[in-house]
Structure formats: C-alpha cells, structure tokens
Amino acid sequence: MAAITLRDIEKRYDDTLVLRDCNLDIADREFVVLVGPSGSGKTTLLRIIAGLERTSGGEILFDGARVNDVDVGDRDIAMVFQNYGLYPHMSVYDNMAFGLRRRKLAPADIDDRVRRTARMLAIESLLARRPRQLSGGQRQRVALGRAIVRDPAVFLLDEPLSNLDAHLRVQMRAEILKVHRAVTATAVYVTHDQVEALTMGDRIVVMNAGRIHQVGTPAELYDAPVDRFVASFIGTPAMGFIDCERRANGDRAELATSSARITLGEVQAQALSCANAGNVTVGIRPECLSVASERDAAAADVAVRGTVQVVEMLGAEHYVHVATEGGSLTARVPRHQRLRVDETVTFVASSRDVHLFDRETGRALR
C-alpha cells in the first residue's frame, strides 16, 4: 500500500526534454492509467516511478517519503514489462520465487505463496515449464504472478497487453482488474490504447509530448476534455473538429462556417464571451451526430452539411467520415441509413453536445 506523489518531474536526455512539469497524486490502492501516443513520455514516467530511470528534476514521494535516491530494489514495487521480462533459464516456479528468495523468506513460505498465486491465476499446471514453452497469454499470467507474489506496495504495468491478440487482450483486462481487486497494491498502468484506459482506470492521466494534459475519471475525460488533444485522443472514433467564426444572431450566440450553423447554449455562450476568443474550433463526438433532412436541419441547434469521404462498415453501424467547410467530422450512423461516397449530407446535433476550443491554444472554453 502506498500513495504516490510526483512533484514537478522533469527528465532530460542530453539536450532533449522528454518530461516536464509532471505533477500527479495517486491515492493508495488506486488504479491509475497513463495513456498517450508513442513518445508521449508515459513509459519514461512509469520507469521513473519504478526507479529504473533517474529524474533530471522534481521529487517522487511514496507515502510522503522522498524516494528519488532509493534503489529500485528497495522501493517495494513490482513491475510487469511489455515483453514480460521473464527469466528464460528458469521454470515458472523459479521465476515467481526468484524475488522472494532475494528477500530471504523461508522455503516453505515461498512455496506457499507461489502456489497460492499460481492457483489464483490458474497457472498451477505450468509451474515446471520454462517461459519458451508457454503461449503469449500464459507468459502474461506468469509475469503477473511474478509481480503479485511479492505482495508489493506499488504495482507497475508497462503496456502488458500489447503483445496479445484482441480476444486475449479483453480477457486479460478483466483478469488484471480482478487481480488488482484481490491485492492491496496501488497500480499504475501504461497503455497507448485509450479503450484499455477507459475500461480499466479509476483515473486516467492523458500525456502528450512529455506533458500531462489532463487527469480525471474516464467520464470526466470523455465529457469534459480540457483541450483539443485530449478531446481527439479519448473516444473511438475520434471527435471531429470544425473551425468556425463567431456571428451575432439577435440575442443568440452563434458560430458558423459556410456549411455549418451552431447555435450555442447559455453556458457555452458565456464561456465564449469570457474567453474572448475570436477564432473557435467546435468539436462534436461521432455518436452525437445524426442524419437529417434540410427541413429538420433548420430547426436544429447544430446543422452541418458536408460531403461523404469514407464509409466504414462495422456490423451494426457505419462510421461516416464527412468533409465540411472548416474541418472534418465522423458520424456513427445506423446500418439501415445507407450513405454513399461523394454524397452531400446534412447532420444535426444538440448544442449541449458541442465542445468549444480556442483555435490558437487548443484549450477548452468553458
């Protein structure tokens, strides 16, 4: 059990700054997911928490105690690596017992803990095998077992599911959450897959270019992204964006392009006037858009006309990518509504589904 605090963490390789101003509080027993694209610095941050990398600046605290200079082996952490990192020359049993032997536990105690953990992960029958004799899923379980058998204070997982096929990944996601519920450790999980992040994390940390953009629950990130990056990164398919101009329409605040008209709600209009932003980008999630006739469009808060570029068939629904004046949008359309490429189509949405961003800074306007 440990609460983790990161204060102004910075990491530099020669002249390249790969992490900056990273501040984060992780509560005891919390399951936090670090998510971001390749090169965002999420794995570096995890390795800094582990002690496998040194910081160039800032402090790491475990339960309020500074651990910057504490060796990785003395931090009471366990880690699951992307490529498992199992000892190839040892049996599954020895892989799991190796860390316990270092702690000089009694052989009977080691045996008891290894077998109990193996039972929990259903790998009892594999204990005598070598890692090369195991499938990807089995290796993943062993890597998990090796981590939890130590009963660590902090459990670090670096893209542990990235080498598994889609089906096994879903299965192992549930398995990891089950394990986390069973143990008392704080967990920090790194992934580039936002679906994994949304389904697993108590809270999610979205990172890009070495910076933490937003920390929040999955719902907070989805419903109230703080900037355009978070808005585009969280959600599948991604949110669509249109660059609009402000336009006065009587007492109502309106944004428009030559092919879109967006009437704002009271709160959004207030945010827009407070921010005093001239150039605004409007973001709309795919599930908020629906196909409408010209007559229905006239009565809707939001109406956007565009040309269909691509139609992706996903079984029950289609993803329709539409080019409009000022940007492109993606809409989730029921399968029965057949749209063709190059067809001009009008979509409508409610004003409460509209996200506003400052076009210059990318910050959300609220």
Added chain:
Amino acid sequence: MMDAAADRRGGTRRTARVVQYVAIALALVWSLAPVYWMLATSFKTELEAARLAPTPWPLRPTLDNYRGLFGGSLPFLAFFVNTVVTCLATAIVAVIIATPAAYALSRARFRLRAATGYAMLVFRMLPLVVLLAPLYLLLLNARLLDTHTGLVVGFATFGLPFAVWMLKSFVDAVPIEVEEAARVDGYRRWQILFRVVVPLILPGLLTTGTFVFMEAWNNLIYPLTFVTTLEKQTLPAALVLTFTGQFKTDWGGMMAAATLTTLPLMIAFFAVQRSMVRGLTSGAVAGA
C-alpha cells in the same frame, strides 16, 4: 519464340550452376589438399615420405609414425599435456576476465565507453610479434619466463580483446527487461550478472572459450620465445623444434604429430561452429 527464350534461360541457369560447383570444388581442393597431404604422409614409411618424387597416397600404409610418437625418445605426451593445460587455462582465465568486462561494455554507461571498446579492437589488430618484446620483458621481470603460467599470461593477453568483444555481442542479445526484472526483484548488478546474465550466455562463454583455446593452441611464436625447456614446450613449437634436424627431416613423424595436433582443434571447432557464427554475426540483423 517463348520456348526458345525458356531454353536460353534454362541454359544460363545450368551454366551458372556449373560455374558455382567448379568454384566450390576449387576452394575445397585448395583448403583440403594440405590436410590430405598431412594425413597421407603420416601413414607413409620414412623412405617413402622423403622421396623426391612424392607418391600421392601411401604405397605401404604404416602406423609406425604414430607408434614412434609415443614409444620414441621424444616426450610427445608431455607436449600434448602442456598444450592442453596451457590452452585450457588460457580459455578459462580469458572468459573469467572478459565476462564482467563485456557486461560493463554492453550495459554500463560511462564516459569513454565506446573509446575503451575500440581501443581493445585496435589492440587486437596489432600483429602478435609487436607484443613479443614487451611481454618478454614483463615475464622476465615477473620471473615467469619458461613457465606455463607465463605462457598463459601471454596467450590470454592476445586472446582477451577478442573474447571481450565476442562476449559483448552475447550480452547485447540478452533482453534488457530480464535484467530490469531482476533489479525490481531486488538483485544488485553483480548478482544479476552471475545469476541471470551468465546462465543466459553460457553458449557464448563456451564458444568464446573455445575460440581463445584454439587461438592459443595455434600460437607458435610465444612458446618458442617464452619457453626454453623442451619438456615444457607446446605441440606446435615442439613440432618445429624436434622434427627438423640439420641433416634430415622426419616428415612422416612430423605429419603424424601434426595430425594429432590438429585433431582436438577440429573437434572443438565442429562442436561450437554454430554458436560461433551466431556470436560473430549477432546484432547484424534485427532481432538476432
């Protein structure tokens, strides 16, 4: 038209194949002819071996030359034991010293790391004779001349740089996550080296050891320079010192001794040739 083109292509392919086989046959004859000559001569009588018009194979095959090696006045068995002992000791010493050095060169981040590695390679490129005088003086001052220990020091000096580089390529191939997992498990660097890395590069240790062993075995100039007592000599030096006389050379005896000298080397080479190639080429291909 099409048939004619296909025929032409088939003809070109056949010619290319014939050229290939001829080239291979030439290379084989070139490299195996001396070995055949050594083997054939070792079974010839003294008279036949010394003929001015040599016979291509033994007319009256005999084992006398081999019997002479063990039953004659020469301490052939002592030469053999000397060679095995010094070469084995050299291989062990080189591997023991090279393993931590290779690990440091592969994993540790320190200033002049690359320069240290290249310095070793440059040292390796120096001809054997360049080191002869300084090594002679060192052994003289250490009172190790005319001793097997001195010979081991000499052999190891020359074998170490290559051993370090070869072992480094094996260490490089060990996934870093495996070591990091051991660090997370609480093990220190030296424990990781001996409990994780060494077991994983065992084939590499064996290969490197064999390579150093073979190189020491082939070394003629160091034993000739550092060892003066005949009974302490190694096989290659003994071959030169004992079978060539002022008035006659015992070709049959020399070739029998050469055959027995070559045999352990061939066995060692065939035992490790696969991992030796892997060691020399690892890192050349992604995922190797």
